[in-house]
Amino acid sequence: MPRKSQIPIRKRAVVGVILRHNTFLTIRRSQQVVAPGKVCFPGGGIEHGESEQQALVREIREELGVTATAGQRLYETVTPWGTSVAWWHAHVEENAQFALQTAEVAETHWLAPQVLLRHPDLLTSNRDFLVAWGRSTFAIPGIAVPPDWDEISD
Numbered sequence: 001m002p003r004k005s006q007i008p009i010r011k012r013a014v015v016g017v018i019l020r021h022n023t024f025l026t027i028r029r030s031q032q033v034v035a036p037g038k039v040c041f042p043g044g045g046i047e048h049g050e051s052e053q054q055a056l057v058r059e060i061r062e063e064l065g066v067t068a069t070a071g072q073r074l075y076e077t078v079t080p081w082g083t084s085v086a087w088w089h090a091h092v093e094e095n096a097q098f099a100l101q102t103a104e105v106a107e108t109h110w111l112a113p114q115v116l117l118r119h120p121d122l123l124t125s126n127r128d129f130l131v132a133w134g135r136s137t138f139a140i141p142g143i144a145v146p147p148d149w150d151e152i153s154d
């Protein structure tokens with residue numbers, strides 16, 4: 001997935017990269033949305049007039065029922081299906097209890113990077129995001145690339 005792309009942008013989206021004890025917060029998409037059953041991060045489309053941070057906080061509230069705060073903007077990509085995705089580090093309270101909007105999110109899991117990378121249902125653009133992180137294209141505060149990353153990301 002190229003960072004600069006010739007793919008026409010049809011939509012802008014934002015996703016939240018949320019960490020707890022060296023694991024990523026992941027969602028399994030419901031059967032009622034695009035890419036049903038796929039595993040990815042919380043997030044969604046940016047509405048007209050909204051900043052990326054506002055969209056990030058709104059999407060996480062809508063999907064998970066918790067208030068997030070935006071950290072730093074980590075990366076930007078364009079999916080093969082023409083969505084420009086801004087990847088943001090985000091935070092939720094340590095003891096936050098999720099109230100899932102099950103029409104969109106079937107379940108959540110905290111997954112170690114190696115588990116996520118190998119996940120059979122991982123959204124392809126998220127795999128590309130993880131591979132780029134492993135190549136130190138960008139850093140994610142608070143988590144180091146695992147030492148065996150090159151072997152498992154081939």
Ligand SMILES: Nc1nc2c([nH]c(=O)n2[C@@H]2O[C@H](COP(=O)(O)OP(=O)(O)OP(=O)(O)O)[C@@H](O)[C@H]2O)c(=O)[nH]1
Pocket residue numbers: 013014015033034035040041042043044045046059079083085123125126
């Ligand atoms: N939610 C989410 N979307 C992602 C991720 N990675 C990624 O490429 N995307 C892309 O970003 C776009 C927004 O995703 P979405 O389907 O959840 O958003 P949406 O606009 O349909 O839902 P919405 O009604 O909640 O705004 C889609 O093109 C999706 O494929 C990710 O980790 N999480």
